[in-house]
Amino acid sequence: MTRGTVVAIDQGTTSTRAIRMDGFGHIQHKSTRDLACMYPHAAWVEQDPEDIWQSALAVLSDVVQDDTLAIGIANQRETIVVWDRKTGVPIYNAIVWQDRRTAALCLSLVNEGAEAGVRSKTGLLIDPYFSASKLAWILDHVAGARERAARGELAAGTIDSFLLWRLTGGTVHATDATNAARTMLYDITTHSWDMDLLHLFDIPAALLPSVRDNCHLFGETSPEVLARRLPITGMAGDQQAAMIGQCCFARGTIKSTYGTGCFMLANVGASPVISKARLLSTPIYKIGAEKAYAIEGSIFSAGATISWLRDRLGLISSAADTEALAAEAPADHGIHLIPAFVGLGAPYWRPDARASIIGLTFDTDRATLVRAALEAVAFQTTDLLSAMMDDSLANVGSVRIDGGVSTNNWFAQFLSNMLNMDVERPEDHDSTAIGAAFLAGLTIGLWSGFADLEAMWHRSASFSPQLSPDERQARLAGWNLAVRQTLTTPVGALSAA
Ligand SMILES: Nc1ncnc2c1ncn2[C@@H]1O[C@H](COP(=O)(O)OP(=O)(O)O)[C@@H](O)[C@H]1O
Numbered sequence: 001m002t003r004g005t006v007v008a009i010d011q012g013t014t015s016t017r018a019i020r021m022d023g024f025g026h027i028q029h030k031s032t033r034d035l036a037c038m039y040p041h042a043a044w045v046e047q048d049p050e051d052i053w054q055s056a057l058a059v060l061s062d063v064v065q066d067d068t069l070a071i072g073i074a075n076q077r078e079t080i081v082v083w084d085r086k087t088g089v090p091i092y093n094a095i096v097w098q099d100r101r102t103a104a105l106c107l108s109l110v111n112e113g114a115e116a117g118v119r120s121k122t123g124l125l126i127d128p129y130f131s132a133s134k135l136a137w138i139l140d141h142v143a144g145a146r147e148r149a150a151r152g153e154l155a156a157g158t159i160d161s162f163l164l165w166r167l168t169g170g171t172v173h174a175t176d177a178t179n180a181a182r183t184m185l186y187d188i189t190t191h192s193w194d195m196d197l198l199h200l201f202d203i204p205a206a207l208l209p210s211v212r213d214n215c216h217l218f219g220e221t222s223p224e225v226l227a228r229r230l231p232i233t234g235m236a237g238d239q240q241a242a243m244i245g246q247c248c249f250a251r252g253t254i255k256s257t258y259g260t261g262c263f264m265l266a267n268v269g270a271s272p273v274i275s276k277a278r279l280l281s282t283p284i285y286k287i288g289a290e291k292a293y294a295i296e297g298s299i300f301s302a303g304a305t306i307s308w309l310r311d312r313l314g315l316i317s318s319a320a321d322t323e324a325l326a327a328e329a330p331a332d333h334g335i336h337l338i339p340a341f342v343g344l345g346a347p348y349w350r351p352d353a354r355a356s357i358i359g360l361t362f363d364t365d366r367a368t369l370v371r372a373a374l375e376a377v378a379f380q381t382t383d384l385l386s387a388m389m390d391d392s393l394a395n396v397g398s399v400r401i402d403g404g405v406s407t408n409n410w411f412a413q414f415l416s417n418m419l420n421m422d423v424e425r426p427e428d429h430d431s432t433a434i435g436a437a438f439l440a441g442l443t444i445g446l447w448s449g450f451a452d453l454e455a456m457w458h459r460s461a462s463f464s465p466q467l468s469p470d471e472r473q474a475r476l477a478g479w480n481l482a483v484r485q486t487l488t489t490p491v492g493a494l495s496a497a
Pocket residue numbers: 011012013014015016258259260261302303304305306307319320321322323403404405406407408
């Protein structure tokens with residue numbers, strides 16, 4: 001094993017983090033910067049690309065040291081930026097994956113019968129979640145953007161691509177296969193941009209980055225950015241990076257990451273499987289001839305609901321308060337919080353739905369609301385697991401969890417109760433950053449293969465189901481009823497913009 005360290009950036013929706021890891025997989029240092037979202041209209045979500053860049057540069061500078069050999073990048077997926085190739089200045093804010101402004105466009109494509117074709121190539125369902133319609137929106141709504149794109153003056157990319165451009169001083173415009181797969185413009189079987197899809201969304205091919213393997217020498221940091229020239233040798237979308245960090249390399253292994261949203265991925269092997277249960281099909285990695293795919297369930301509001309309780313309602317002063325509050329609330333409270341703040345994702349795919357709280361009485365207190373919010377994350381995960389079971393992934397023994405919300409012991413136990421399955425938590429919940437570090441280290445030979453990575457994964461806590469089957473069924477029935485009620489009374493008007 002080589003001496004030295006790798007560093008990895010995890011550019012998430014709520015925060016940007018970086019870690020420094022040695023060859024034994026020990027995390028030597030971490031750095032974090034919080035990141036703000038802007039909500040200019042109902043169900044619009046934007047971020048300032050300069051904030052994203054500055055936060056990434058700051059955490060990277062905090063963790064790099066003399067023995068650092070390489071950099072890995074993992075990032076919130078789908079979020080799209082368009083920038084000027086000469087100046088590197090974005091022409092509009094980053095439109096975040098949660099943003100629903102293109103719901104009407106997506107609905108019209110579904111009504112025109114485009115979904116089956118899109119699905120068979122991309123593994124995705126037509127939904128505003130993915131980058132293609134957001135990119136089309138920027139080209140259509142920013143003055144002069146289409147003309148500038150036609151003249152080759154603009155570049156587009158997901159956050160990995162934008163950070164890579166900035167880190168390399170504007171010399172490399174590339175992305176990796178897992179991020180490309182979330183644009184809805186990429187064929188996940190042939191691993192190439194698809195001309196029909198570019199035509200469907202009216203996106204000029206010249207805007208898009210080159211697509212590379214997850215382990216690749218993407219470029220080197222510019223001396224104007226970092227004091228030392230360092231190679232960027234690993235990149236992946238954050239959920240795929242978490243699969244790597246959680247060592248879900250075997251077919252049937254599952255992880256669920258609880259950050260701003262929640263994303264449950266099950267490894268289905270070397271070929272994509274199209275879900276019968278409205279889940280997504282997505283690459284986990286492409287490293288030379290080696291490929292693996294997952295079935296993915298995506299939930300749009302997990303930790304975001306907890307942040308809403310803190311930042312908008314002021315019910316808690318820190319996310320960590322939710323653990324003790326949930327424990328003190330009565331189990332039979334009868335409240336359901338359906339967190340459809342930006343619609344519901346898998347398996348419902350209803351961008352028009354809006355959040356609701358059902359069952360309030362005068363004795364509903366803040367502990368109960370907090371508990372209902374955490375319960376909703378677990379109920380939604382249960383919906384995803386049931387959908388995976390429908391896709392014949394029934395031989396699963398346990399689920400590995402990570403991300404901010406996974407540190408909450410009350411939540412982890414409730415999740416195990418609802419899934420009726422063991423839930424395992426690794427020593428460090430930053431599996432996304434760990435996965436990006438693993439990819440970067442594999443490329444430079446710090447580790448020789450997945451077996452080396454598996455030897456470094458350690459479980460620190462495990463939660464087993466503790467609820468009677470009747471009680472569990474009653475809880476799930478209550479949740480299902482509340483979801484049906486929310487979906488049959490849509491209150492969210494689609495944005496007219
Ligand atoms: N102990 C906790 N209990 C519940 N939620 C938590 C806890 N700690 C953090 N969170 C939530 O987790 C989210 C942050 O997780 P993180 O993995 O950093 O997200 P991201 O990668 O999306 O930036 C926040 O939305 C926060 O509200």
